[in-house]
Amino acid sequence: MPKRKIWTVCLITSCFLLYSSFLHKAEAIPDIYAQSYIVVDAKSGRIIGSKNPDTKLPIASTTKIMTAILAIESIEDYDKKIEVPASCVGIEGSSIYLKPKQKVSIRDLLYGTMLRSGNDAAQTLAEFAGRNNDGGFIEMMNSRAKELGAFNSNFVNPHGLNSDNHYSTAYDLALISSHAMKNDLFKEITSAEKYKADSLNTYLYNKNKVVYEYEYGTGIKIGYTKAAGRCLVASAEKDGTEIIVVVLNDNNWFQDSYKIFDWAFENYKSYQIVEQGQFAGRAADGTPVFIDRSFSYILADEEKDKLRFESEITVPHIINNRRTNICGTFRVYIGDEIIHTGSLVSDY
Numbered sequence: 001m002p003k004r005k006i007w008t009v010c011l012i013t014s015c016f017l018l019y020s021s022f023l024h025k026a027e028a029i030p031d032i033y034a035q036s037y038i039v040v041d042a043k044s045g046r047i048i049g050s051k052n053p054d055t056k057l058p059i060a061s062t063t064k065i066m067t068a069i070l071a072i073e074s075i076e077d078y079d080k081k082i083e084v085p086a087s088c089v090g091i092e093g094s095s096i097y098l099k100p101k102q103k104v105s106i107r108d109l110l111y112g113t114m115l116r117s118g119n120d121a122a123q124t125l126a127e128f129a130g131r132n133n134d135g136g137f138i139e140m141m142n143s144r145a146k147e148l149g150a151f152n153s154n155f156v157n158p159h160g161l162n163s164d165n166h167y168s169t170a171y172d173l174a175l176i177s178s179h180a181m182k183n184d185l186f187k188e189i190t191s192a193e194k195y196k197a198d199s200l201n202t203y204l205y206n207k208n209k210v211v212y213e214y215e216y217g218t219g220i221k222i223g224y225t226k227a228a229g230r231c232l233v234a235s236a237e238k239d240g241t242e243i244i245v246v247v248l249n250d251n252n253w254f255q256d257s258y259k260i261f262d263w264a265f266e267n268y269k270s271y272q273i274v275e276q277g278q279f280a281g282r283a284a285d286g287t288p289v290f291i292d293r294s295f296s297y298i299l300a301d302e303e304k305d306k307l308r309f310e311s312e313i314t315v316p317h318i319i320n321n322r323r324t325n326i327c328g329t330f331r332v333y334i335g336d337e338i339i340h341t342g343s344l345v346s347d348y
Contacts, residue, residue, distance in 0.1 A: 026267035026300035030259050034250035035229070038170040039260055041270065041298040042178050042235065042242035046339070048268060048298065049260065053171040056152055057248050060223030060231045061094065061117045062173055063160030066141050067125060068113050068189070069180035071106070074129040074140070078107040078185070081199060082128050084120075091119040093161055093225075096200065098124065108197040108204075114189050114221060115206040119159040126158035150175050162227040170246040177220055177233050177244050190219030190235075210234045214258050216265070218242070222253070236261045241270040241298060268298040273307070273332055273340070280330065280344055283315045289327045292343040299334075306335045313344060 029039070029049040036057060039049035047053070072078075086100040096118035098104065104124070112121035130137025141155040150172035156163045168176075180186045189195075193212045195204045210217035216236040223231040229249035234257040236243055243264045245257045278291040289311075299307075311330040325346045332340040 026302065027263065030263055032247065032250065032256035032259060033252045034247040034256060036170045036246075036248040037250070037256075037260075038174050038246050039264060040174045040178065040244050041268075042181060042237075042244050043270065044295075044297045044340075045175075045178060046298055047171075047174075048264060050170065053174075054152060054169050056167045056169055058162055058166065058225065058228035059160060059168045059173065059248065060162075060225045060228035061119075061160040062168075062221050062223040062231050062233050062246075063155065063158065063166070064113050064117060064122050064223075065173070065180055065221050065233060066145065066155065066176055067122045067137075067158040068110055069176070069183060069186050070137070070140055070144055071110065071113075071125040071129045072183060072185055075106055078110070079105055081105050082109075082124070084124050085127055088120050088123040088127060091123055091159065091161075093119045093159070095119060096121050096204070103199065105197075105199040108199045110185075111189055111192070111195045111197060111204050112200070115192060115195060115204045115208075117207055117222065119161065122159040123157075145172065145176065148175050148179050160223055160225070160228075162225050170248055173233055173246045173248075174244055177235070177246070181218075181220065181235060181242075181244070187219065190221065208232075208234075209254055210236070210257065213254065214261065216261065220244075232257055234261075236265075238265045239269070241265060241268065267300055270296055270298045271304075272296050274309075274330075274342070280311055281313055283313050283327050283346070285315050287315065287327065287346050289313050289344045289346060291330070292345045295332065295340050295342060297332075297339060303334050306333075308333045311344060 036052040036055045038053040040047050081103045084098045084102045094117040096112040096116050098120045109121045109125050112118040126137035145153045153168035153172045156166045208222050216238040218237050219235045220233050230253040231248050232253040234245045245260050273295045274291045276294045280289050313328040327346050328344040330342050
């Protein structure tokens with residue numbers, strides 16, 4: 001099958017014509033107190049700072065990020081009212097003070113789980129969402145973690161109370177959180193400063209100060225136990241650049257996250273590297289070829305002139321005697337490092 005390689009640096013460099021040509025070197029990440037932390041671009045997953053990101057640690061109520069997103073993905077009717085099982089009442093730690101057989105909406109339980117960190121709310125969600133799974137909700141949590149690439153996590157409960165076999169890592173929490181924040185309902189819940197829970201006849205106020213204390217804060221979850229220390233997964237967005245910070249066992253949790261956000265926004269910006277439908281050349285038979293999917297990435301100023309684009313174009317593939325629209329692949333580099341691989345297509 002005939003092939004030809006083309007170098008289309010203009011696809012990338014054209015994206016930056018509107019930006020200043022002045023470049024400055026990114027400053028070093030500030031020192032913080034966390035035993036483990038990670039800083040990632042929410043859209044691309046690029047890691048721009050970390051310390052002990054793969055160390056397995058207790059994570060307290062940041063566990064509820066997985067609980068909430070899995071419940072959202074597993075339940076269809078969020079306004080459905082369910083009866084609170086007696087087994088979900090009176091759990092130690094944070095609570096929204098549910099009562100046995102009380103009728104509460106799924107939506108209010110989600111807000112109670114994320115805003116007030118209610119262990120009883122999380123357990124009730126888990127009981128309901130896992131009712132049709134033979135292994136129950138905990139098996140669902142661990143299976144979903146593996147699907148997301150969080151291979152160094154293990155869950156034994158939906159709320160995060162301490163257990164020797166209940167742990168995760170800063171890296172895994174960043175993966176889970178990046179996935180969760182792409183869900184509109186989850187993001188709406190975690191960004192709320194307060195919420196009127198009609199089925200509970202009360203207002204729920206967010207314990208996560210990031211959403212009202214930091215100017216660009218958008219979520220997502222705090223956690224604390226004596227074993228885990230102070231844990232925080234925080235998100236913030238400025239001028240289209242969205243950053244997720246995870247700090248584990250950090251007594252200065254909020255201020256450290258703000259310090260990192262300030263550093264990240266000062267030194268990195270998110271750019272649309274390629275866009276879906278962008279023309280990328282022609283195949284040997286003259287077929288016009290386009291970018292299959294858009295790709296965004298955060299870059300420091302000094303990295304912008306190191307970007308390059310390499311493509312390998314073929315004529316459209318024949319699979320099982322059928323012509324597909326796939327016409328090759330493209331790769332985006334910073335220097336010699338591949339940061340993205342995508343498909344080229346004849347239509348989109």
